[in-house]
Structure formats: structure tokens, C-alpha cells
Amino acid sequence: MKVIDHINQAKRTLFSFEILPPLKGKGIEAIYAGIDPLLEFEPSFINVTYHREEYSYKKVKDDLLQKVSIRRRPGTVGICAAIMFKYGIDTVPHLICGGFSKEETESALIDLQFLGIDNVLALRGDPIPGEKHFMPEKGGHAYASDLVSQISNLNNGIYLHEEIENESKSNFCIGVAGYPEKHFEAINRKTDLRYLKQKVDAGADYIITQIFYDNQKYFDFVDLCRKEGINVPIIPGLKPITNKNHIQFIPKTFNIDFPDELGNELELCKTDAEVNEVGVNWSIKQAKELIEANVPVVHFYTMGRSQAVRSIASKVF
Numbered sequence: 421m422k423v424i425d426h427i428n429q430a431k432r433t434l435f436s437f438e439i440l441p442p443l444k445g446k447g448i449e450a451i452y453a454g455i456d457p458l459l460e461f462e463p464s465f466i467n468v469t470y471h472r473e474e475y476s477y478k479k480v481k482d483d484l485l486q487k488v489s490i491r492r493r494p495g496t497v498g499i500c501a502a503i504m505f506k507y508g509i510d511t512v513p514h515l516i517c518g519g520f521s522k523e524e525t526e527s528a529l530i531d532l533q534f535l536g537i538d539n540v541l542a543l544r545g546d547p548i549p550g551e552k553h554f555m556p557e558k559g560g561h562a563y564a565s566d567l568v569s570q571i572s573n574l575n576n577g578i579y580l581h582e583e584i585e586n587e588s589k590s591n592f593c594i595g596v597a598g599y600p601e602k603h604f605e606a607i608n609r610k611t612d613l614r615y616l617k618q619k620v621d622a623g624a625d626y627i628i629t630q631i632f633y634d635n636q637k638y639f640d641f642v643d644l645c646r647k648e649g650i651n652v653p654i655i656p657g658l659k660p661i662t663n664k665n666h667i668q669f670i671p672k673t674f675n676i677d678f679p680d681e682l683g684n685e686l687e688l689c690k691t692d693a694e695v696n697e698v699g700v701n702w703s704i705k706q707a708k709e710l711i712e713a714n715v716p717v718v719h720f721y722t723m724g725r726s727q728a729v730r731s732i733a734s735k736v737f
């Protein structure tokens with residue numbers, strides 16, 4: 421079932437979460453172990469991130485180094501299919517522009533269609549480590565809006581290079597990313613919103629936000645979107661802070677700020693356990709306020725921390 425249908429049919433705020441494929445070499449059991457503790461909260465859908473290749477240098481002979489391409493977390497589509505098969509829960513594979521030609525994207529979409537996956541989160545992807553700017557693949561998309569257009573075209577039976585009699589058209593529900601604190605590359609908020617509208621006009625059914633810790637930033641973002649004529653549901657994304665490393669890692673990685681009150685509380689923490697308590701309590705407060713404001717879904721980025729998300733969900737769902 422499509423995410424947008426879950427939202428339209430819901431009588432209350434829904435619960436959903438995102439997981440990462442395991443590091444190469446780990447089994448699917450690691451995925452199930454992360455999902456099982458969250459089943460009692462009846463997730464409407466589960467997102468699975470996509471991780472493109474990185475480059476590494478491998479010593480081949482004496483001082484000779486060979487540049488090799490490594491994907492540390494492959495398996496997005498297989499994991500989505502396995503989750504649907506095992507739990508009967510809808511999945512949302514993330515699909516990125518980076519590393520894909522348009523033809524490869526078309527094939528990937530046809531695979532998803534045959535697997536009965538109704539949802540896709542369409543993203544550009546970040547620059548690969550070592551690259552200063554995002555570089556599209558040769559013959560690939562430079563922006564998520566172009567990827568959304570390709571998926572919308574396919575939904576209308578339009579393939580890239582062939583005119584084909586369609587017996588069965590795809591019917592993907594398309595999600596896109598939005599940034600309450602502005603995407604880090606955007607010149608200003610106005611252009612960022614304009615490009616977000618472009619994704620919606622190209623066919624996106626809903627927006628899911630980058631992590632934020634100040635609900636007011638989410639509420640302001642929704643207001644600005646509505647003023648811009650963006651009228652699709654906007655799903656807030658939350659991530660509990662669970663250890664001392666997160667205090668530096670999260671703002672730096674996701675280009676966001678902690679509000680002063682949270683920052684002050686975190687500054688007093690001496691151990692991971694103390695940080696976890698502050699982080700979980702903060703997310704509980706955020707989720708309660710968002711649910712009171714009638715948001716369509718509260719979406720959690722688990723990043724391997726299902727227990728923390730469980731502690732939050734048990735207090736709010």
C-alpha cells in the first residue's frame with residue numbers, strides 16, 4: 421500500500437521508521453533484530469536507506485595502490501522485499517541519483533514494480549567522500565526533481581527510449597526530502613523552497629523532513645511550504661541522541677543545530693547513559709507536541725538504535 425494512502429486513511433498520527441542496510445558481511449537477522457522491538461507500535465511503513473559506493477585504495481604489489489570501489493551497505497531492495505515478505509509491512513526503498521544512469525534507474529524501478537513495492541523516496545544523494553560537490557553519473561540525474569519526473573513518467577507508461585504498449589503501468593507513491601533548517605548547499609531558504617516545490621510539481625506525493633530538534637523550526641517550515649503553494653503532507657523526522665559521539669556527529673553530519681535548552685542539557689552529561697536519557701526524553705517531548713499538532717506521521721531515524729526508539733514510542737503511541 422502507498423504511504424499516501426496510509427496517511428489519507430489514518431484516523432490518528434501514524435508511526436514509521438527508517439533503517440540502514442547492515443554492513444556487508446552481516447546477515448538479514450541484524451535487520452529483523454532491529455525491527456522486532458518496534459512491531460507492537462504497528463509501523464505503517466519502514467524506509468530503507470541507499471548507500472552508494474565509496475573509493476578506497478588497495479595495496480596490490482609492493483608500493484602499487486589500486487583504486488577500488490566499495491559498497492559497505494548494499495542490499496536496499498532485497499531488504500525491502502524481505503521485510504514485506506516476513507512482516508507484511510510496506511517498505512520505502514530510497515533511490516538516489518548518484519551512481520545511477522537514467523537507464524539503470526529505469527531498470528531499478530522495474531525491479532521494484534515486479535516485487536510489489538509501491539513506494540520510493542527519491543533523493544539526489546550526497547557527494548561521495550573525497551568529492552567537493554555532488555557529481556551526477558554520466559547520463560544520470562543532477563537533482564532529485566529530475567528523478568521524480570522519471571518516476572512520474574514511468575507511472576504514466578512513459579519509458580526512456582522506447583514506446584511500449586503498457587499492459588501494466590507502475591503506480592509508485594513518491595516521497596522527497598525537505599529541510600526545515602535549509603539544505604546545506606542552498607543559497608537561501610527561498611531557493612530551497614522553490615526547488616522543493618519543483619519536486620512536488622514533478623509528482624512527489626509527500627515530503628519527509630531532515631532531522632530537527634526544535635519543533636518550531638518544523639512548524640515554521642510547514643507554514644513557509646504552504647505559502648509557497650506546497651500542499652502535500654510533510655512528515656517530521658526525529659532521531660534520538662543516544663551517546664556522547666552524537667553531540668558532535670549529528671549537527672555536523674546533518675547540518676542542523678541543537679536548540680539552546682537541549683545543548684545546555686547535553687553539555688552537563690558525562691556518560692553515554694546520561695546522554696541517552698536526555699536524548700530520549702527530548703524526543704518524547706518533541707513527538708508528543710507533534711502528535712498534538714496532528715502531524716500525519718512521526719517518522720524515526722533508528723540508525724541501529726531501536727531500543728531508544730522503542731522507549732520513545734512506548735510513551736507516545
Ligand code: FAD
Nearest residue numbers: 469470514543544545546563564597603605606612615630
Ligand atoms: P535535491 O532536492 O536535488 O536538492 C539538492 C540541492 O540542490 C538543494 O540545495 C536544492 O536547493 C538544490 N536544487 C534542487 N534543484 C535544483 C535546481 N534545479 N537547480 C539548482 N539547485 C537545485 N542520502 C543517501 O545517499 N541515501 C539515503 O538513503 C538518504 N536518505 C535520506 C532521507 C531523508 C529523509 C533525507 C532528508 C535525506 C536523505 N539522504 C540520503 C541525504 C540526501 O541525499 C542529501 O541531503 C542530498 O544532499 C540532497 O538530496 P535531495 O534529494 O534533497 O536533493
